[in-house]
Amino acid sequence: MPNGETKITASFTIPEAPYGYYYVQLVRSRRPETPYGFPSFPVVPDLEVNPSSATPGTTVAIKGTGFPAKNNDIKVSLDGADTKLSITTGELGSFTTEFTIPNTIAGNHQFKAYDENLSFGNDITASLQVEPVVELEPEQPEIGAEVTLTGRGFAASSLVSIKYDDIAVSNSPTTDDNGNFTEKFIVPESSEDDHIITATDRGGNVATFGLPLEGTAPSVPTPVSPVDERFGWFGSQVVVFTWTDCSDPSGITYTVEVDNSLRFFPLEPGMRKTGLTKPNAVMRLEPGTYYWRVKAIDGAGNESDWSLSPYPFQVGFFSGLYLAIGAIIFILVFILIVRAFFRRVREYYK
Numbered sequence: 001m002p003n004g005e006t007k008i009t010a011s012f013t014i015p016e017a018p019y020g021y022y023y024v025q026l027v028r029s030r031r032p033e034t035p036y037g038f039p040s041f042p043v044v045p046d047l048e049v050n051p052s053s054a055t056p057g058t059t060v061a062i063k064g065t066g067f068p069a070k071n072n073d074i075k076v077s078l079d080g081a082d083t084k085l086s087i088t089t090g091e092l093g094s095f096t097t098e099f100t101i102p103n104t105i106a107g108n109h110q111f112k113a114y115d116e117n118l119s120f121g122n123d124i125t126a127s128l129q130v131e132p133v134v135e136l137e138p139e140q141p142e143i144g145a146e147v148t149l150t151g152r153g154f155a156a157s158s159l160v161s162i163k164y165d166d167i168a169v170s171n172s173p174t175t176d177d178n179g180n181f182t183e184k185f186i187v188p189e190s191s192e193d194d195h196i197i198t199a200t201d202r203g204g205n206v207a208t209f210g211l212p213l214e215g216t217a218p219s220v221p222t223p224v225s226p227v228d229e230r231f232g233w234f235g236s237q238v239v240v241f242t243w244t245d246c247s248d249p250s251g252i253t254y255t256v257e258v259d260n261s262l263r264f265f266p267l268e269p270g271m272r273k274t275g276l277t278k279p280n281a282v283m284r285l286e287p288g289t290y291y292w293r294v295k296a297i298d299g300a301g302n303e304s305d306w307s308l309s310p311y312p313f314q315v316g317f318f319s320g321l322y323l324a325i326g327a328i329i330f331i332l333v334f335i336l337i338v339r340a341f342f343r344r345v346r347e348y349y350k
Contacts, residue, residue: 250299
């Protein structure tokens, strides 16, 4: 570097400013305010869209900077079609506006900003990646209900496979020219866990919908019979249990438990009946005092509270063992009486 010369390197961020040329001036401190050098640079328009990927129906923010100040002739197009946005730049040549993505096919799309009265040299564009989306109506269906799946943002004129978890639930619909489709199907039998509906087109575009099934428990059944009753006197007896019926669009099953205590645990074999589709059950019980309860379960796996019968019931009075012992004792007594009778008869005739 020649003697008497100084090299200065500095960097700075260009602030928001209207479209045009600007100069950088170097002023030495503590010296007369004489500028040194006049390097210039242009401020040109720029366009941003946020977020840069979105689904049809989503509202995005479009921001422009470096345009002419207080200009209301700025137009913004999407893929060459006027967005009809009303835009006026501020004193610094900037603007921010919002735009709702219309129904269009998946892939890359371009916003372009322009002023028919000015030429900015290069196209002022911003890219937007459109992604597919599916929606379900109703959003929380019940098992066996018919639902409508609507898809947007898929490939144009493409077959779409629809799966409920890993089960194909409908014929493959075909999207229209804008990547839209509508399809109806029946929600299959499933547990109370959440499920995933997946729609995939031939171009590999995939959209999912998390399906929370109806989570309302069915009403609690009311025990009807037996209540504070006795069944028979000797040996085991057949007992018929009945309760009020419950209903649910997804279907109802019942579970009944019987025990000789209010703990209901552990239950003896045969003391629980599950999967009952009617409001009754039949059990053969040994003599004793029993309690019973019942609950309802709908097709989505939602369970009601247990309903406990208000009073216990009794089966028999003598068990089979006691009955056998009593029979043996009766026979022995009968034999002794008969033998005594014949002994006295013999003694009488002697």
